[in-house]
Amino acid sequence: MRSIQSDHGKVTGIRYVGGTVLTTGSDGAVRIWHWENNDMLVLTNAFQAHDGVISALDVWGHHLATTGCDDRVRVWHWVSRALVAEVCGILFIFH
Numbered sequence: 001m002r003s004i005q006s007d008h009g010k011v012t013g014i015r016y017v018g019g020t021v022l023t024t025g026s027d028g029a030v031r032i033w034h035w036e037n038n039d040m041l042v043l044t045n046a047f048q049a050h051d052g053v054i055s056a057l058d059v060w061g062h063h064l065a066t067t068g069c070d071d072r073v074r075v076w077h078w079v080s081r082a083l084v085a086e087v088c089g090i091l092f093i094f095h
Helices: none
Strands: 011-017 019-027 029-036 040-048 054-060 064-069 072-077 082-088 092-095
Touching: 011 029, 011 054, 029 054
Parallel strands: none
Antiparallel strands: 011 019, 019 029, 029 040, 054 064, 064 072, 072 082, 082 092
């Protein structure tokens, strides 16, 4: 087992998709990691998903759903980092 030193705050979620690791954090960011030489994770991309802590995530295919303490649920195409849909209370907003 290996640990990763991070200065990005607390990791609140993690998912493994093929050769990619997706993490969410207390800073509201989604981070995309790839394996290098099959033994080291390297941060390859990141994007701000919420204002504040991300409290939950789910992944299916190239889509990622996140819930934040900003009272929003957002659906992302994580490869392009594009926001696909957003739920604010009972209001659905499609992008």
